[in-house]
Amino acid sequence: MVNWSKYSSPQAFYPLAGRLIPWFAVVAVVLMGVGLYMGFFVAPTDFQQGEAYRIIFVHVPAAWMSMFLYVVMAVWAGIGMGLNARLSFMMAQAIAPTGAMFTFLALLTGAMWGKPTWGAWWVWDARLTSELILLFQYAGVMLLRTSIDDMRRADRSSAVFALVGVVNVPIIYFSVQWWNTLHQGASVSMSTGSKMAATMLTAMLLMTVAFWLYSIAVILARVRCIMVERESLPVWNEKPAVIQEAVEAR
Amino acid sequence: MSGSSMWDAIGGIVRRDLLLAMRRRSDAAMSVFFLVIVASLFPLGVGPEPAVLRIIGPGVLWVAALLACLLSLSRVFTADYLDGVLEQMVLIPQPLAVLVVGKVLAHWVISGLPVVLLSPLLGLQFGLDGEPLGVLVLSLLLGTPTLSMIGAIGAALVLGVRGSGLLVALLVLPLYVPVLIFGAGAVTSSMAGIGGEANLSLLGACLVLSLFLAPWATAAAIRIALE
Numbered sequence: 001m002v003n004w005s006k007y008s009s010p011q012a013f014y015p016l017a018g019r020l021i022p023w024f025a026v027v028a029v030v031l032m033g034v035g036l037y038m039g040f041f042v043a044p045t046d047f048q049q050g051e052a053y054r055i056i057f058v059h060v061p062a063a064w065m066s067m068f069l070y071v072v073m074a075v076w077a078g079i080g081m082g083l084n085a086r087l088s089f090m091m092a093q094a095i096a097p098t099g100a101m102f103t104f105l106a107l108l109t110g111a112m113w114g115k116p117t118w119g120a121w122w123v124w125d126a127r128l129t130s131e132l133i134l135l136f137q138y139a140g141v142m143l144l145r146t147s148i149d150d151m152r153r154a155d156r157s158s159a160v161f162a163l164v165g166v167v168n169v170p171i172i173y174f175s176v177q178w179w180n181t182l183h184q185g186a187s188v189s190m191s192t193g194s195k196m197a198a199t200m201l202t203a204m205l206l207m208t209v210a211f212w213l214y215s216i217a218v219i220l221a222r223v224r225c226i227m228v229e230r231e232s233l234p235v236w237n238e239k240p241a242v243i244q245e246a247v248e249a250r
Numbered sequence: 251m252s253g254s255s256m257w258d259a260i261g262g263i264v265r266r267d268l269l270l271a272m273r274r275r276s277d278a279a280m281s282v283f284f285l286v287i288v289a290s291l292f293p294l295g296v297g298p299e300p301a302v303l304r305i306i307g308p309g310v311l312w313v314a315a316l317l318a319c320l321l322s323l324s325r326v327f328t329a330d331y332l333d334g335v336l337e338q339m340v341l342i343p344q345p346l347a348v349l350v351v352g353k354v355l356a357h358w359v360i361s362g363l364p365v366v367l368l369s370p371l372l373g374l375q376f377g378l379d380g381e382p383l384g385v386l387v388l389s390l391l392l393g394t395p396t397l398s399m400i401g402a403i404g405a406a407l408v409l410g411v412r413g414s415g416l417l418v419a420l421l422v423l424p425l426y427v428p429v430l431i432f433g434a435g436a437v438t439s440s441m442a443g444i445g446g447e448a449n450l451s452l453l454g455a456c457l458v459l460s461l462f463l464a465p466w467a468t469a470a471a472i473r474i475a476l477e
Contacts, residue, residue: 136424156474157407
């Protein structure tokens, strides 16, 4: 029986994260390669949208990750507020930039797809607008944190703001059902299955898992940097064994 | 804790804040003047074409109302934070969230209600009349309390933070978007002849939801700021 609560302390989590990062990173790169190959070369051409549709292999997983990461960030923020755990706040802080990146990526690839398909880079449709608001919320969480010098207050204030913003996530997710929008409805559903060719679905799911693992790797790497920064460890250019020693000495 | 003492606490806070606002009437008048000036700038910038003004009118008036609310947000807690009254409020046996409702209610009476009362006049500037004008007033009556509720969260989060004026705008404006969409949408759909009821219902839902959730978040933010 592993004592999991041991890893709630930064001292124990720092080396664990360091050991996990390469695994997640390698698998993410491999899956991303396979997923992109399948998406761009194996999957059939769409009979309506031609080749332009292939951007969805980046767009849809990025949009999923943008919403999912916000919820994960809010959950860590909530755990931090409830249990007053330092590591939870550090995780929330580490997730925000990656989430913002995926939100931006989803908007960017959406625009690249919208130009040939809808004839416009941008339309003010419910899903696009609420995804844009999600980007603003990520920005708000990060700006609020950097504006406050006191670390404890910065943690807790941005946690409250992140939790308030969670209201937006279901609005984005259901916007294509609630409003009549230009953005097409979901092609993948848990209840009715997929309306796509099997290779398309495989490629998309591969990319989703790849983005997921990439996020974990990047977030763990960032949370290690945050730990070094916050605990002012003089170890960032040292060998792993030295870091380990310095961390345990604290 | 008895229910009446909770209402007493809310009433006491509202009375005190209104009294303070009456002693400094120019503060409250400023956001109203701001609204009038912003709303008057658009016909000058866009051009006096009545057809164009009628189309942009609802959106412009709603954005102006939103900005007027935003500018007055710093008044909700800042003075009490600086002179230590806020710390005493946290010590009052009534729940802090209840006191927050009182503060927000007073803020709405000072900065939101004048906007609602002035809106028919501003609507006439943009060529709105008849039913759309009534819907505009009703949408602002339902929407501005929500703006005050959501704004209070932002105002409490940035208490004593450097650059708080700009920061509160960045935090609060994205959260205002649904209210803006439903509010302006109610007037637009009423002008299109399909009635504003659906959007007004959504505005009402936003108000109820914010009335239920925002005081807790604001109270949490105040406690964090006072630590």
